[in-house]
Amino acid sequence: MIGSPITPREKDFATWYQDVVIQGDMAEPAEIVKGCMVIKPNGWGVWERLQRELDDRFKATGHENLYLPLLIPESFLKKEAEHVEGFSPELAVVTVAGGKELEEPYVIRPTSETLVGHFFGKWIQSYRDLPLLINQWANVMRWELRTRMFLRTTEFLWQEGHTAHASHEEALEEVLRMLDVYADVAENVMAMPVIKGVKTSSEKFAGALRSYSIEAMMQNGLALQAGTSHDLGQNFGKAFDVQFQSKEGKLDYVWQTSWGVSTRLIGGLIMTHSDDKGLILPPKVAPRKAVIVPIYRKDEERAQVMETASKIARELGAHLDAREGQTPGAKFFHWERRGVPVVFELGPRDVAAGKIVIKRRDTGTKEPIAQSEAAVTLAETLDLMQRDLFAKAQQRLMSNTVLANSIQEVEEMLADATAEKGGGKFVMAHAKDAPEVDARMKEFKATVRNIPLTDGYDGPGKCIITGENVDRRVVIAKAY
Amino acid sequence: MIGSPITPREKDFATWYQDVVIQGDMAEPAEIVKGCMVIKPNGWGVWERLQRELDDRFKATGHENLYLPLLIPESFLKKEAEHVEGFSPELAVVTVAGGKELEEPYVIRPTSETLVGHFFGKWIQSYRDLPLLINQWANVMRWELRTRMFLRTTEFLWQEGHTAHASHEEALEEVLRMLDVYADVAENVMAMPVIKGVKTSSEKFAGALRSYSIEAMMQNGLALQAGTSHDLGQNFGKAFDVQFQSKEGKLDYVWQTSWGVSTRLIGGLIMTHSDDKGLILPPKVAPRKAVIVPIYRKDEERAQVMETASKIARELGAHLDAREGQTPGAKFFHWERRGVPVVFELGPRDVAAGKIVIKRRDTGTKEPIAQSEAAVTLAETLDLMQRDLFAKAQQRLMSNTVLANSIQEVEEMLADATAEKGGGKFVMAHAKDAPEVDARMKEFKATVRNIPLTDGYDGPGKCIITGENVDRRVVIAKAY
Numbered sequence: 011m012i013g014s015p016i017t018p019r020e021k022d023f024a025t026w027y028q029d030v031v032i033q034g035d036m037a038e039p040a041e042i043v044k045g046c047m048v049i050k051p052n053g054w055g056v057w058e059r060l061q062r063e064l065d066d067r068f069k070a071t072g073h074e075n076l077y078l079p080l081l082i083p084e085s086f087l088k089k090e091a092e093h094v095e096g097f098s099p100e101l102a103v104v105t106v107a108g109g110k111e112l113e114e115p116y117v118i119r120p121t122s123e124t125l126v127g128h129f130f131g132k133w134i135q136s137y138r139d140l141p142l143l144i145n146q147w148a149n150v151m152r153w154e155l156r157t158r159m160f161l162r163t164t165e166f167l168w169q170e171g172h173t174a175h176a177s178h179e180e181a182l183e184e185v186l187r188m189l190d191v192y193a194d195v196a197e198n199v200m201a202m203p204v205i206k207g208v209k210t211s212s213e214k215f216a217g218a219l220r221s222y223s224i225e226a227m228m229q230n231g232l233a234l235q236a237g238t239s240h241d242l243g244q245n246f247g248k249a250f251d252v253q254f255q256s257k258e259g260k261l262d263y264v265w266q267t268s269w270g271v272s273t274r275l276i277g278g279l280i281m282t283h284s285d286d287k288g289l290i291l292p293p294k295v296a297p298r299k300a301v302i303v304p305i306y307r308k309d310e311e312r313a314q315v316m317e318t319a320s321k322i323a324r325e326l327g328a329h330l331d332a333r334e335g336q337t338p339g340a341k342f343f344h345w346e347r348r349g350v351p352v353v354f355e356l357g358p359r360d361v362a363a364g365k366i367v368i369k370r371r372d373t374g375t376k377e378p379i380a381q382s383e384a385a386v387t388l389a390e391t392l393d394l395m396q397r398d399l400f401a402k403a404q405q406r407l408m409s410n411t412v413l414a415n416s417i418q419e420v421e422e423m424l425a426d427a428t429a430e431k432g433g434g435k436f437v438m439a440h441a442k443d444a445p446e447v448d449a450r451m452k453e454f455k456a457t458v459r460n461i462p463l464t465d466g467y468d469g470p471g472k473c474i475i476t477g478e479n480v481d482r483r484v485v486i487a488k489a490y
Numbered sequence: 491m492i493g494s495p496i497t498p499r500e501k502d503f504a505t506w507y508q509d510v511v512i513q514g515d516m517a518e519p520a521e522i523v524k525g526c527m528v529i530k531p532n533g534w535g536v537w538e539r540l541q542r543e544l545d546d547r548f549k550a551t552g553h554e555n556l557y558l559p560l561l562i563p564e565s566f567l568k569k570e571a572e573h574v575e576g577f578s579p580e581l582a583v584v585t586v587a588g589g590k591e592l593e594e595p596y597v598i599r600p601t602s603e604t605l606v607g608h609f610f611g612k613w614i615q616s617y618r619d620l621p622l623l624i625n626q627w628a629n630v631m632r633w634e635l636r637t638r639m640f641l642r643t644t645e646f647l648w649q650e651g652h653t654a655h656a657s658h659e660e661a662l663e664e665v666l667r668m669l670d671v672y673a674d675v676a677e678n679v680m681a682m683p684v685i686k687g688v689k690t691s692s693e694k695f696a697g698a699l700r701s702y703s704i705e706a707m708m709q710n711g712l713a714l715q716a717g718t719s720h721d722l723g724q725n726f727g728k729a730f731d732v733q734f735q736s737k738e739g740k741l742d743y744v745w746q747t748s749w750g751v752s753t754r755l756i757g758g759l760i761m762t763h764s765d766d767k768g769l770i771l772p773p774k775v776a777p778r779k780a781v782i783v784p785i786y787r788k789d790e791e792r793a794q795v796m797e798t799a800s801k802i803a804r805e806l807g808a809h810l811d812a813r814e815g816q817t818p819g820a821k822f823f824h825w826e827r828r829g830v831p832v833v834f835e836l837g838p839r840d841v842a843a844g845k846i847v848i849k850r851r852d853t854g855t856k857e858p859i860a861q862s863e864a865a866v867t868l869a870e871t872l873d874l875m876q877r878d879l880f881a882k883a884q885q886r887l888m889s890n891t892v893l894a895n896s897i898q899e900v901e902e903m904l905a906d907a908t909a910e911k912g913g914g915k916f917v918m919a920h921a922k923d924a925p926e927v928d929a930r931m932k933e934f935k936a937t938v939r940n941i942p943l944t945d946g947y948d949g950p951g952k953c954i955i956t957g958e959n960v961d962r963r964v965v966i967a968k969a970y
Contacts, residue, residue, distance in 0.1 A: 040609075042566070043559040043596065044587075048609060051554035051624070058555070074531035075538070079523040080598075080629055080645050081582075086522070099589055102561075104598070106583040107524075108633035116523065118560075118584070118598075129520075129528060138815070144531070149560055149629065153588035165560050335618075 016347075018286045023230040024430045028159065030280055033347045034289030037159045045157035045164030049273065052289075052348050053160075055297025056276055057167065061147065063199045063294075064169060064271065067191045073143040073171060078125045080149070081116035086124040090249040093123065096216020100152040102164075118151040123217060123242070123268055126172040127250030134264060136255045137176050141184070145171040160277030161234070161490050168272035174264040176256065178243070181265035185239045186463075188269040189222045192237035200275065201292040201400035202226050202282045203407050204236060205436075205485055207460025212448040215268075219243035225459040225485060227407045228281035231427055231434020233459045233489040236278050239269035277490075282403050283372070289349030290372050292399050293392035300328035300388055301350050302366075303341045305357035318361045322381060326388055328354065346371065351395055352388060370395055411436040413467070413483070417474045420486055421454045427488045438483040440471035447475045451486060459485040496827075498766045503710040504910045508639065510760055513827045514769030517639045525637035525644030529753065532769075532828050533640075535777025536756055537647065541627065543679045543774075544649060544751065547671045553623040553651060558605045560629070561596035566604040570729040573603065576696020580632040582644075598631040603697060603722070603748055606652040607730030614744060616735045617656050621664070625651040640757030641714070641970050648752035654744040656736065658723070661745035665719045666943075668749040669702045672717035680755065681772040681880035682706050682762045683887050684716060685916075685965055687940025692928040695748075699723035705939040705965060707887045708761035711907055711914025713939045713967040716758050719749035757970075762883050763852070769829030770852050772879050773872035780808035780868055781830050782846075783821045785837035798841045802861060806868055808834065826851065831875055832868060850875055891916040893947070893963070897954045900966055901934050907968045918963040920951035927955045931966060939965040 017025040036053035040046040087094045101117045151165045175181040196204045204224035214221035218240040226236045247263035283290040304319045306312040323330040331341050355367040369376045379387050414420045414437045427434040441447050465482035473480050496509040516533035520526040567574045577600045584596045631645045655661040676684045684704035694701035698720040706716045727743035763770040784799045786792040803810040811821050835847040849856045859867050894900045894917045907914040921927050945962040953960050
């Protein structure tokens with residue numbers, strides 16, 4: 011229930027997370043629908059801001075939004091062999107509609123590559139129709155066994171970009187362009203540093219040639235895959251017969267990409283910045299950036315304080331917490347837990363002195379400032395907080411990234427790490443993109459998160475499992 | 491296929507509508523998923539603008555957005571007797587998930603009153619929790635037999651507002667407030683005049699005490715219910731045991747409302763304004779307000795024209811159609827069909843004379859203006875076009891609204907009206923809110939659209955069916 015204590019991170023990180031989500035009015039479990047949640051106003055407000063930031067960037071890179079149906083004929087999924095194998099166990103199936111058993115069942119989309127394949131086949135005839143760059147904002151459903159709010163829910167909200175190109179080279183450019191967009195939003199909007207890289211073949215999207223990801227480190231040291239961008243090659247083009255006539259008059263299959271981020275980002279945001287007092291939101295995604303809490307006892311104080319508070323609230327575009335029957339202390343507690351970046355206090359003595367007290371959520375620092383400087387100080391504080399949160403997360407990522415030169419070392423370094431107790435790390439080691447490597451990591455519940463696009467370490471080396479030469483160190487970690 | 495001719499309205503209004511939707515790149519049927527459509531970029535762009543206009547108004551009236559699950563346990567629907575009866579025939583049912591038969595099936599939400607009832611029961615304890623004002627943007631599914639793009643599709647997108655109040659009076663204020671918001675957006679954003687009124691008991695929402703609607707007239711004279719706002723009374727409060735402690739310490743059930751508009755609005759928009767050349771979009775909802783088509787033959791003309799065109803495009807925030815291999819004629823045709831409000835032409839002689847030609851989509855008027863005045867003229871033209879479109883639609887509504895004083899007259903006036911041939915009217919007659927009245931109208935496929943909130947006619951009179959006294963004339967029409 012809202013108002014209950016928050017479990018400290020040290021005690022149990024997983025319970026802390028759930029407490030912060032609920033106490034921050036971000037979401038609550040919807041026990042009546044397996045693995046689903048209600049996204050509450052503060053959580054939805056963050057999603058709206060993320061949507062806007064992403065959507066602006068999608069449009070600036072030439073994409074248009076559209077909307078495809080929720081349901082997919084079951085037979086469609088079977089057209090791409092790896093795809094159906096990957097998604098079959100997770101499907102929710104509609105067998106009855108309009109009071110009748112359906113001849114062919116529909117599945118609720120787990121993702122829309124198959125529908126896109128079908129429609130691309132209708133829309134694309136010639137090289138003049140390419141590139142075709144679309145995106146949709148939608149809900150999807152994957153019947154997961156273990157769910158956690160935002161991080162893994164049976165229904166989730168996301169965007170899925172789908173593009174078709176005349177050459178593999180151009181498709182790959184698109185894949186990396188959108189990975190950059192994701193990294194930009196993660197780092198410069200969410201203040202969450204990420205590592206861009208390519209997934210191993212065992213970990214790629216079902217039906218892709220290669221998958222790229224951004225990986226973030228949570229406060230417990232576990233990795234979170236925060237976004238993916240897939241080079242689909244001609245796999246779906248062939249499965250759905252999407253051919254185009256080239257400039258030279260030759261028929262060829264299109265080269266496709268798909269890329270997505272979801273409400274999972276919000277889980278990453280929470281586990282990157284929040285503390286034992288509750289939610290901390292970077293200013294750029296905070297639904298409310300600043301709140302003013304008025305302080306008064308007597309009625310004559312009230313009138314004076316409220317007048318000044320209203321004036322300042324209007325000037326700053328801040329929310330004035332004018333609720334009656336709530337103490338200032340209860341109000342501070344309320345906004346602190348909801349992660350509002352800046353809270354102002356204004357009492358009778360402040361009014362008399364032309365001052366107001368500004369308090370930062372992340373550092374807890376409090377400082378009286380001149381009312382006339384409130385707007386400038388607020389802007390500076392929000393800006394500084396945004397940068398400080400990124401720097402802090404970046405520092406954590408660096409200090410919890412370690413090198414290892416044998417599989418024993420890797421295993422030891424990650425042995426005690428759990429979602430509950432923390433202790434996770436990003437272990438950088440030389441490892442080959444090979445099934446036996448992924449299998450060996452699985453033995454101690456770790457995975458190769460990705461092979462970084464840029465090598466920040468010592469270049470080539472020998473794979474710690476196969477002994478073969480590899481290009482660079484990869485990121486190994488336990489993950490959500 | 492895009493590029494095919496558009497059937498004239500005179501010949502077959504229903505086919506014209508479908509042609510305009512497809513040729514305007516608004517949507518296309520998704521035959522592979524029964525009754526669904528793909529909302530294409532131009533259609534989605536209109537929806538984005540409508541969403542923004544509506545959402546801003548919802549927030550300004552104190553509502554917060556959240557998100558509830560897509561699936562509802564089948565048993566939930568049964569908790570409100572009228573509600574389940576109304577929606578049962580239209581449900582899509584998930585019986586299998588994660589590879590297993592489900593113990594209790596889920597239905598895909600046809601609307602969310604039952605889920606809201608459940609969660610309101612958890613969130614509301616005291617009068618301090620009231621009013622609770624929420625909204626969600628979501629997809630819903632109703633398995634309809636006859637579907638038409640935007641107007642009636644098995645899946646559609648909408649917003650559903652849900653609120654809980656401490657008194658019936660306050661709930662009713664909310665119902666009417668949101669009806670006003672809908673009318674405001676319809677008239678002042680979509681340029682589509684509407685009649686606000688209350689539905690008869692036979693036509694109300696399944697589970698409501700009373701339903702209110704806005705009704706618009708399409709170019710064929712048929713009515714379109716464009717938005718509804720429901721006074722739910724305590725029906726769902728009782729079904730889901732949503733009680734609150736009043737200021738006086740008494741327990742009572744909450745008074746609820748719900749209200750929604752959907753992608754159906756886009757169908758109304760199209761049938762209000764478009765013509766035989768294709769789509770016409772009021773400037774306020776047009777994804778692209780102005781396009782510049784450059785005209786040149788020789789290469790040296792091209793450079794000059796494109797330079798000036800780019801400069802003006804930047805100044806106006808207009809889209810420059812720089813596609814190669816397309817004639818200017820093909821470009822005009824392209825944008826005309828897509829309903830772009832203003833198209834500019836710029837040729838070598840215009841460049842030399844410092845002129846540019848501005849063309850309005852609705853009237854087809856073309857006029858050379860000075861390039862230096864383009865920005866001002868564009869703003870004025872868009873503004874004028876928005877007002878003219880409303881005035882034209884208003885004029886049509888008035889001239890096709892007629893009075894009748896007997897059921898025979900009503901029947902005669904509506905006898906020949908069909909969606910295909912047109913000839914529809916709004917017939918104003920005195921009629922009682924009674925099942926036998928609705929039944930009599932059904933005999934000639936008409937309905938009482940609503941009982942207007944304000945009487946624009948001659949006050950009380952005798953019901954043309956029952957002979958009883960009634961307050962005012964009601965709107966009778968054939969409808970979508």
